[in-house]
Amino acid sequence: MIAIAIQFASACFGIGLLLNLWVMARTGTPGDKVLALDTMVINAIALMVLYGLSHGTAVYFEAVIIIAMFGFVSTVAYARFKLRGNIIE
Amino acid sequence: MMHLIVLPVVLPAILAPFIIMAIRHHMDLQRIFSLAGTVALVAITLTLLAQAATGDIQVYELGNWPAPFGIVLVLDRLSALMIALTALLGLAVLLYVIGTDWDLKGRHFHPLFQFQLMGVMGAFLTGDAFNLFVFFEVLLIASYGLMIHGGGARRLRAGVQYVVYNLLGSTLFLFALGTLYAVTGTLNMADLAERVAVLPADETALIRVGAVLLLVVFAIKAAVLPLHFWLPASYANAPMPVAALFAIMTKVGAYSILRMYTLVFGPDVGSTDGLVGDWLLPAALLTLGAGTLGILGARKIGKLVAFSAIASMGTLLIAISLFTEQATGAAIYYIIHSTFATGMMFLVADLIVSRRGGIIAPGTPMAQNGLIASLFFAGAIALSGMPPLSGFIGKLLVMDGARDADQWALIWGVILIASLVTVVGFARAGSLIFWKGYEAEPPDEGTQETHPAPTSALPFVAVFGLLAGLILLSVFAGPVHDYARATAGQLFDPQEYIGAVLRGGK
Amino acid sequence: MKILQRLVPHPILTVLLTVVWLLLVNHFSLNSLVFGLFLGVVIPFITQPYWPDRPNLRNPWMILQYIVIVLYDIVVANIVVARLILFKRNKNLSPAWVCIPLELRTPEAITVLAATITLTPGTVSADLSDQGHSLLVHCLDAPDPGAVRDEIKDRYERRLMEIFE
Amino acid sequence: MAQIYEILITAFLVISGVFGFVGSYGLIKLDNPMSRLHAPTKATTLGVGGVLIASILYTLMSEGRLSMHELLITLFLLLTAPITANFIAKMHIHRHETPESLPKVGEDQSWATLAPEKHKPEAE
Amino acid sequence: MELLLASAVGIMTACGVYLMLRQRTFPVILGLTLVTYAVNVFLFASGRLAQNLPPVLNPEATAYSDPLPQALVLTAIVIAFGMTAVVVMIALSAYLSARDDRIDMSEDDTYDDEQTADHVDNAEDGA
C-alpha cells in the first residue's frame, strides 16, 4: 500500500516537474520563470524524500536539506537581479 | 631523504599561501621569499636530477597507499630533467621580473608564479592520470592569472580566448579519463600500462578512443597544428616574462605525450597501434611550417617569438612522433634547448618592447641597443637552429634521429627549409629593429654608451643566465645527450617503470 | 551579566541551534547534546555582528499558541486554495490587493507577520510601504478585501504585538 | 498498529501528492501572474510537509525510533517560502504595477518597491 | 536507464558545443557550463550506473556503486567551478575594458600596442 502511495505521490510531483518545465519553455514573465524554478525545487525536494522513503534510507537527507536551503538563495538571486540588476549592493 | 621528491610540489604550495596570507602588502618581502623558494627549488630539483641520473626510479606513495590505489609520484630520468628545467627557467624569469618591476603591476604575481611552478612540477612528477589532470588545472589556472597580469583590454580579450580554449581541452581530458577508467578500471599510469597491454581484443575500439582523446589534450598543450591556435595571441599578449615562463608549459604537453605514449600506449602495444605516428608526424611538420610562416610574417615582436615557440614545438614533435629511442633522445635534448631558447627570446623581446614598443618597424635607436641587439641575435641563432648554440645541435640530432624513418627526406627538407625561413624572418626583424633606426643619424660610438641604462642589471643577468644555459648545453652536448639517450632508453623500457611503481615502490 | 550577554547574544537562538543540531544528527546522545550546545554558543558568537539588534520575546506561551494557530491555518489554507485552483474558473476568481496598516514596529515582528500571511489562506505578503507602516497583501480570491485585512490584524498582528512589543 | 501506520502514511502520501500536483497545476492554470504566485507557495508547502510527515511515520514504523530530522526541512521551507514569495511579488510589482494600480499606502508615501531611490549615488 | 543517461550526455554536449561556437562571451560561458555538466555525468557514468547503492559502508549493503568516479567527479566539479569563475571574471573585465564582448578578435582591431602601454606605465612609475 505504502509502495503504491509512494508511486502515486512521486507521479504527482513528477508531473508537477513537467508542468513547471512547460512554464519554463512557454512565453511568460521573468517572474513566472523564477517561480517555476522555485516550484521545481520544491517538487525535487519532495521527490528526493520519496525516493529515500521508498528505499528506507536516510542517506539522501543531506541533499534535501541543502536543496531546501539553496533553492531559496538562487530564487532570491534571480529576483534581485530583475529588481536591482545588482544582486549584492 | 625520501621526501625530497614531493618537495617541488609542496614547497611552492606552502610558499604561495604564506605570501598571500602574511606578506600580501609587502612587495619586498614577497620578492625575497619567492626568490628564496625558487632558488631552493633549483637546488632540490638538481639534487633529484643527480639522483635520477643513476638510473634508479624513485616512487613516492602519497598517503602511504600502494599504487595503483593511491597516488604516486615517480622520479625517473625524464621527470627529473623536466623539473630541473622548470626550476631553472623559473629562476631566470623571476630574476627578470624582479629586475624590471613587472611584478609590481599587481600584488599577486609571486603567489601565482609559485602556484604555476607547483602545477608544472606536479604534472611532471605524478604517476597518476587523474592527478595529472589536477596538476594541469593548477598550472592552467595559475597561468590564466599570470597571462592577464597587468590587465589591459587586448590582453584581457586574448585572455578570454586562452581560457576558453584551454577549458575545451580540460573538458576533453575528463572525457578521455572517463573512457580510460571505464575500460581499464584504473588510473595509475603504470597500472594502465599493464592493463592496456593485456586488454581483450574486443575492447580496443574504446581504449583507442580514450587514447586518442588524451593525445588531443596533450597536443593542445604542445601546440600541435591544428590545435595550436590558442598560442600566438595568448603568448603575444601575455606579459613577455610570463610568456617566457610559459615556454615550459608547451613542454608539459610534449612530456605528457612522451610519457603516455611510451609507457601506456607504447609502440609495442597492439591495441593502440597506429594511433599516433600516422598523423602526429604530419601534424608536427605542419606545425613547424605554420610557426615558420608566422615568424616571417610577424608584425610584432611578441608574435614573432610566439610563432618561433610554435616552430620549435614543431621540431620537437617531429622527433617525438617517430617514437624511436634514438629520436626520443634527440627530442629530450631539444626540449632543454627549446625551453631555454624560447624563454630567453621572450625576455629579450620584453627588453625591446619596453624600450621601443612591440611593432617590428624602424624606430629610433633604444638604450643599450648594441647589447640587446646581440642578445636578440643570440636568441635568433638559437631559435633558428644555427650554430654555435644548441639549436643547431638539436636540429642535427632530430635529423639524425629521423634518418631511419620512411619520410626522412621530407623531414629533413621541412626542417632545413624552416630553418632557413626562420633565419630570414629573424634577420628581417632584427635589421628593422636594430639597424634601420640608424638611418636618420649614423651611429656614433661615443654617444651610444652615454644613454643611461633604464633598468637594473638584473634583467640582463636573467637573460644571460638563459644564454649561458644554451651555451653550456652546446659545450656539454655530449654528457647532456648521453643523459637524454639514457632517458630515452628508460622510456622505451617501460617494464622498469612499471615494476618500480607497482612492485618495487617504496 | 554583560559578559554572558556578549557570549550568548541570542539565547533563544542558542536553544534553537542546539535543537537543530540534534535534529541534524537525528540521534540523541550526550555527545550530540554537548557538541550541539557548544556549536549553539559558538556560532551565534561568531555571527553576532550580523545580527546586532536583540529582539526580546516576552511571552513563550503565546509563541506556542501562535504556532499552533498558524499551522492549523496553513492546513486550511491549502485545502481552500487547492479547491480554488482545481474547481473554480479563473474568471470567477476575484484577486485583490489589500493594504494592511501596521501597528507592529520591530522588523522581526513584521517579518513574522508577513511570513504568516504568506503561509496562510490565499494571501501573499507582497510589499512594505516606504516607511514600513503598511503591508501590501495580495489575495487570490477576496471578494471583500476589508474582511481579509481585519482578520489578519485580529488573528495574527494582535498576538504578535503581545509577543514582541 | 502497523496497519494504522500504513494507513496514516498512505494518507499523508496521497494528500501530499495531490497538493504537490495542485501547486504545479495552478502555475499554469491561473491566468494572473500575481495569482499564480499563490499556487506553488501554498500547495507545495503542505505537499512537501505531507511527505515529510509520512517519512517520520515510516521511520517510526520500520525502525521504531523517532526520526525528526525531516522537521528541519519543514523549518527551512517555512522560513524561506515567504521570502521567495515576497521577492517574486516585488518582481511583479516592479514590472507590472503602478502606484495607481495598487491600493493607497496609508500614512506613508509609496510602496517600497515603487519608491524612488533613497540613496541615489552621486555621479562623479 | 543507460540509454537515457547517454542521450542526456549527448544532448547536453551538443547544446553546449553549439553555444560554445557562438560569437559572444556570455553564450560561450553558458556552453562551457553545459559541456561541463555533460562531462561530469560522463565521468560519473564511467563507473557504471547503480540505483540506491550509495558508497557509504553499512553492514546491510550487499553492493555499492563505484565510489572512485564519484570522487573524481567531485574534484572535477570543483575545478570546473573555479575555472568558470575565472573565465566569467576575465570575460567581464574584457568587456568592461574593451566595451566589446565578442569572443573573436581581429588581428587589427586594436593595432596600437598595449605592450608598450604597460611599459610606459612602468617607466612613469619608475620616474
Add this chain to the structure above:
Amino acid sequence: MSLFLIASLPFLGAIFPALLIRAGRNASAASAGMVTLTALIGLLTNAPAVLRGEVVVARIDWMPGLGLNANFFLDGLGLLFAGLILGIGLLIILYARFYLSRKDPMGQFYTYLLLFQGAMVGIVLSDNILLLLIFWELTSLSSFLLIGFWKHLPEGRQGARMALLVTGSGGLAMIGGMLIIGNIVGSYDLTVILQHKELIQASPLYLPALLLILAGCFTKSAQFPFHFWLPHAMAAPTPVSAYLHSATMVKAGLFLMARMWPVLAGTDAWFYIVATTGLVTMVLGAVIALFKDDLKALLAYSTVSQLGLITMLLGFGTKAAATAAVFHIINHATFKCALFMSAGIIDHSAHTRDIKRLGGLIHLMPLTFTIVLVAALSMAGIPPFNGFLSKEMMLEETLSAVWQGSPYLVAALAVFGALFSVAYSFRYIGHVFLGKRRSDYPGEPHDPGPGLWLAPVFLTFLVVVIGLFPNAVVGPLVQVASGAVIGDGQPVVFYAKLWHGFIPALYMSVVAVVGGFVLLLMQRRLAPLWDAAPRPEAKVIFDALVGGFTSLSRRLSEALHDGALSRYAAIFMVFTLALAAYAYGTGAKGAPNREMLDLTIMPVIGWICLTGATVCVVAFHRNRFLALVLIGVVGLIIALAFNYLSAPDLALTQISVEVVTIILLLLALNFMPKNTPQESSTGRKLRDATLSIGAGLGAGGLIYALMGREFSQPSISEFHLENSYSGGGGTNVVNVILVDFRGFDTFGEIIVLGIAAIVIFAITEAVLASNVRGRLLNREPDMAQAGNPHPLMMVVATRVMMPIALMVAAYIFFRGHNAPGGGFIAGLIAAIAVVMQYMASGYEWAADRQRVYYHGIIGSGVLIAALTGMGSWFAGLPFLTSSFGYITIWPLEKFEWATAALFDLGVFLAVLGAVMLALESLARFAWQPGMDSEHPMEINPARDDADNHEKQEA
C-alpha cells in the same frame, strides 16, 4: 701549437677588441692583430710537419652519440687555407685600423672580424663534417654582421640579408648533403669519409648528396646562378670586402669542393655540374665586370669570374687541374685582396668609386697606381706576375676538357672569359689612373699613409715574388695542398714556370690579352648597348621573391590565426571528432555484456526535464537572464540524477556549486549586455549545429558503449571499498577517497580554487585601477531599478538563517567522513550563509562586519592542508599519510579523531575563503560612492520611530 688552440684563439680573442675599445682604437686593433698573429704563428709551428707530408690531428669527443666530435686535422689544404685566412686577416686588421672612421664602432668591427676568422679557420681545420657545418654556418652569420656593419646604409642591410639568405640556404642544403654522406659511410669524420669513395659514389643517394653539398659550395662561392649576392655585399666596408669577398669566405665553397674532391669528384655528374657551372660563372662574371662602373662592383664580378675559373678547374676532376686550382687560389687571394684595398684607398680619398668620375689618378696617387698596376696585370694574366702562371695552367687544362663530345668548347669559352678579364683589368688601370687629371673629383685624391698602403704593398710584393719564383715561394705548399685535394697518397709534382715554350696555352693567352685590349677600347661604345640589353636584374627578382614570400606568409599566417576563437574551436571539434572516429573505426568492440538498469517513469521525467531545459537554454540563449534560469533547472535535475544514481555526495556538491555559479554569473551579467544579438548566418548555424550534433553523438555514444560493458579487469575502487573503514577510518568511501586515498588530488583541487579566487581578486584590482573605474562610477543602470534594495523581511530571515546554515555546515563537515558531505560542501554552505548576508544587507554593511580577510582564510586553508600532509613526515611516513583513532572522555561516548578531518578543515577554509573572495571581488565592481549605508535595511519602523522620538524631544 695545438689545433684546438688555433681554431679557438680567434673566438676567445674576439672579446678583446670589444673590451679594449675603451682603451683606444689602437689598443683594440692591436689586440685583434695579436690574436691573429698568435694563431698564425701557431699555425706555422705546424707547417714543417705538414710540408713533410704529415697530417697533424687533434681530437676531442664532443657528442659521440651523434658523431659530432671536435676533431681537427691539418693537412696541406688546411695549411694553405688557414695560412691565407690568418695571414690576410692580419693585413686586413692593419688596413681596417686606418680605413674605418672615428664614427665607426671599431671594437665591434674587430670582434665580428675575429669571429669570422675563427669560423673560417674552423672550416678548414675540421675533421668532422658536422663540426665543419657548424663553422660553415658561423661564417654566414658573422659575415651577416660584417656586411651589415654600416647599419645606416640600406644597401648594407639589404646586402647582408641577401648574403645571409643565399649562403644560409646553401649551408642548410649542405647539412642535408653532409648527413647523407655521413649516413652512407656511417661516420661523420672526414678522414673516414675520404676513404670511402667507392661506397659513396655507388650509393643511390650520391647524386642528391652531391647536389646538396654543391648547393652549399656554389652559394658560398657565388657561382652562377647564385652569384648575385656578392656584388650586393660590397656595401660592406672595404676591409670586409677584401677579406671575405676576395680572400676567404667566398673561397670556402672552393675549399669544400677541394676537400670533398677525393670522394665526390671523378664522376660525370661532378664534371658536368661543377665544370659547367664554373665555366658559365667565369664567362658571365667577366662580361658583367667589364660594364660595371663601380670599382668594387667591377672587382666583385671579377671575383665571381675568378671563382668560376677555380670551380671549373676543380670540376675537371683531373689532378693537374686540381693543382692549378690550388695555385690559382693563392694567386687570386694576393692580387684581388690588393685590388680591393686599393679600391678602398681610392674611395677613401677621392670619395667616389665611380669609374666615370675618376681618371688621371696616376698623377695624384702614384703609389696606389703602382699597386693597382701590378695586381691588375696579374689578374689580367700578364707575365711575370703570378696570375699569368695559374691562368696559363688553366687554359692548358681547358684544352683537355671534352664537353658532351665537343673538344674545344670549353677552351673557347675559357678564352672568351679570359679576354674579358683582361679587358676589365686594364679598365681598372686605364680608366681610373690613366688619362688626364680631372678637376671634379668629389674629394682630394692622394696617396694614403703607410697604415693603408702597407698591406696592399705587401700583397703586391707577393704577386711579384710568386710570379718570379713560384716553385721556391709556394711550390711546397701547392704540392702538399694539391696532394690533399687529390687524396690518393701519390706525391704531386708542381712545377710552374713563366716560359713553357709556344704551347697552345700561350696562344690562347695572347689572344686573350690582345682581344681584351681591343675590347677595352670598345668598352665606352659597348656600354650603352650593354645597359640597353634586357637582362634579369637579380636583386629585383630576389627582392620580389623574398618580399612576395614574406607577404604571402604574412597573409597566410594572419588568415590562419585571425583571432576568431569560434573558428579555432570549430576546427578543434572537427579534428577531435575525426580522430576519435578514426580510432574507434580501426578498433574492435565487443557486444554489450552488462545488464542495464530498468527503466522506470521517474528517470524518464527527469530526462525530459533535463533535455528540455538544455534545449531551451539553446533556444532562448539570446535572453541571457532566462538562459541562466534554465541553467539552474539543468543543475537541479543533474543533482537529482546523481542522488537517484547513488551519488549523494555529488548531488550535494552539484547543487551547492550550482548556486554559487549562478550568483557569480548574475553578478557579471549585471554589467554585460542583457541580450545576445543575432549575428550568425544560417550557413554558420548549420555548420555549428552539425558539429554540435556530431559532438553530442560522439559523447553520448561513447558513454553508452562504455556503460554496456563490464570493466575488463577489476576496478581499483574495490580496494577503496575494502579499506575505507579499516585503513581510512570512514564509511563514506567517496570522502575517504577524497581526503585520504587521493588526498593529493584534493590538495590540488583546493589550490585550483584558491588560485581562482586570487586571480579574480587580482583582475578586479587591475580593472578597478584602470580607466574602467571611472566608467563604472558613472554608470547608469541599464534596467529600471526597484526601490528598497534591502527588504526588511529578507534581512531578518537571513539573520536567522545564517547561524542555522552554519550549523548545517558544521554538521556536513563533521559527518562527511561517514555520511555524505565533507569539508568542501561545508565550505560552500558556510560561504552561502555569508553571501546571504551580502545579498540581504548590502555589500558595504556586510563587508564592514567581516573580521578575517578572505585571503587569509584561503591561505590558512591551504596551509593547514599542507601542514597536515607534512605532519606524517615526523612519523617517517609519506606526505598526506592519515591516521585516526578513537577517544573516550567520560561521560561522553567514544568519538573518532582523524588527521583527515584536519585536512578536511583546510579544504573547508580554502573553499569558504575562495568563494567569498571571488564573489566579493565581483561585488566590488558595483560599488559606487554614496552607496554606503549604516543600516542593513532601509525600512525599519522601529529605528525610524526612535529617531523621530529623539527629534521631538530635542
